[in-house]
Amino acid sequence: MIVFLDIDGTLVTYANEIPISAVEAIHLARENGHQVLVNTGRSKTEISGRIWDIGIDGMIGANGGYVEYQGKVIYHENIPTDTVALLREHFIANEVAYYLECNSGLFSSAPVREQSSRCCTGLLATSRSCENHRRLPSDGRFHGSYPGPG
Numbered sequence: 001m002i003v004f005l006d007i008d009g010t011l012v013t014y015a016n017e018i019p020i021s022a023v024e025a026i027h028l029a030r031e032n033g034h035q036v037l038v039n040t041g042r043s044k045t046e047i048s049g050r051i052w053d054i055g056i057d058g059m060i061g062a063n064g065g066y067v068e069y070q071g072k073v074i075y076h077e078n079i080p081t082d083t084v085a086l087l088r089e090h091f092i093a094n095e096v097a098y099y100l101e102c103n104s105g106l107f108s109s110a111p112v113r114e115q116s117s118r119c120c121t122g123l124l125a126t127s128r129s130c131e132n133h134r135r136l137p138s139d140g141r142f143h144g145s146y147p148g149p150g
Contacts, residue, residue: 008042
């Protein structure tokens with residue numbers, strides 16, 4: 001049997017803590033022969049190492065765009081480069097704040113970074129999401145997508 005767990009509000013509290021009861025339940029499930037995977041809208045970079053350390057078997061992330069099982073990538077879908085470029089051009093032209101996510105980080109426009117820095121000052125300051133929320137890379141690569149100027 002496979003057990004699928006959401007992260008936000010299920011495995012991790014909204015105070016960004018993993019209750020010991022959740023850890024114990026996962027260990028018990030695995031001791032009884034069950035596999036445990038997280039199923040989340042988050043990208044891999046948003047999954048804290050603390051979750052992997054519990055001993056999960058894999059994840060379905062990015063709303064189904066990424067699947068990893070026992071350390072192996074089973075499926076990984078990227079948005080085509082030209083589609084990302086068109087979307088970014090539209091967002092920039094219409095002054096829409098945005099962020100792009102991939103397994104190597106969250107890459108955002110300046111307005112999102114400014115607002116995020118205010119949000120990531122309390123309990124969330126230790127979350128991997130905040131650590132990985134950064135500028136778009138300047139080398140023209142974005143994990144299969146085109147970042148352009150950030």
